[in-house]
Amino acid sequence: MINKSKSSHFDFLNGDEAVAYGAKLCRPHVVAVYPITPQTIVVERISEFVANNLMNCEYIHVESEHSAMCAAMGASLVGARAFTATSSQGLAYMHEMLHYVSGSRFPIVMMNANRTLAAPWNIFGDQRDSLAQRDTGWIQVYVENGQEALDMIIQAYAIAENDQVYTPVMVNLDGFVNTHTFELVNIPEQPEVDAFLPPFKSKNAIDFDRPRSFCMTASPEWNMEFRYQQQEAMKNAEKVIAEVDQKFGDTFGRYYGGLVEEYRCQDAEVVLIGMGSVVGTSRIVVDKLRDKGGKAGLVKLRFYRPFPGEYLKDLSTKVKAIGVIDRDISFGYEGAVASDIKSALCRAGWSPKVINFIAGIAGRDITKENIEEMYNKLFHLTQGKEEKELQFVGLRW
């Protein structure tokens, strides 16, 4: 990833700080946030930007995450660009408002620091919090590092505010592994971001010349049509996400591949699919296996909604076994991501050999050794050996 931008500069930032810089560059009119570990640094940096007059926005100290989303929604209702950020219990607390915002078609952008949900209480990372919000009607993207976090905040507004989309976007960073890890991050210059992301002119805002009632009741005779619109918007988003990625890459020199990114998948016999920070570790393992002649590939699932079903149908024709890493489990069945991937593979008419690896729950490390073991199990499948469909990785006993 070469930076073509001449005037940008690098800084040593953690993922949360990268998000704060991303938000600053998007010039939101309103930021309404409530701090929660491991998202807190986002809140702290933005409040410093505002206090130091580096960011000209209304910064609302709310009393809860539910209120944070309410305030963001009110801001969007009057045509303001709104930003918020949360994590885990906070995300769960604002759950009701997530539906309100997406259903009312307000293009809010939210960062979520992926952290497990109590009980047992734990502040560390897994993706159970955001995956549980699957059906709230939000676009969900999972990033791998701080640079992608900053870039995706900018892209998120371009996607959310697109005329064909008007759907809120949640940008997910793995708690601590992404949010608190420092790395060199390229910070684009303001004029370039301004050119990429013009000021928000809402087509869904209060207009005093044409008064409207908002968030009103829709009876059984009309409600379903609104839901159909949301589904259509998500379908449109698939195309818009690819376009925005292309335009972003053309401007800033960093392309992310849209819904998914393939890593060394050409001629791969087995492929591991993961989301977020585990992708970074997996790249190293894939390189090692490839050096030894193993036909291993990696798919970085970037967007969970809209889900890249068509891509997976295509992938199923090329590989012999697929492993899915879920930092999550839907108790009583399997990992949420694996279920969706299997459904896409079935649509392709493939009888998939899939192993669902439940890993990295509540901050448990997913080591290179863990990942290599996953690949070995996938190779077992290609050799006709049996493997359990659902496996907990790194379980104590």
Place this chain on the structure above:
Amino acid sequence: MAKPRIVKFQYPESLEEMPLGPSAVAGILTESNAGWRVQRPVIDHTQCTKCLLCWVLCPDGVIDKEPEMLEIDMNYCKGCGLCAHECPKGVIKMVREGE
């Protein structure tokens, strides 16, 4: 008195005409609430002194004081009977609808 006018609501006729999210034109009345009423107030205009206590108290503001005799907008009177109860002269009677 500017009496509310009922405006026919235009429902969307295609997906393209659907609003973006659940919103619709505001500030219009799409139906009357006369149907709520079981009894209607009837003023005996020969006795009424136009003291306007009923005009002040009517919770729905449906009594028009501008004409020579008080007029009640029956499209929006919900028949609560407050005017009849409070009339100092007792010249407003509640009459069952249909009688």
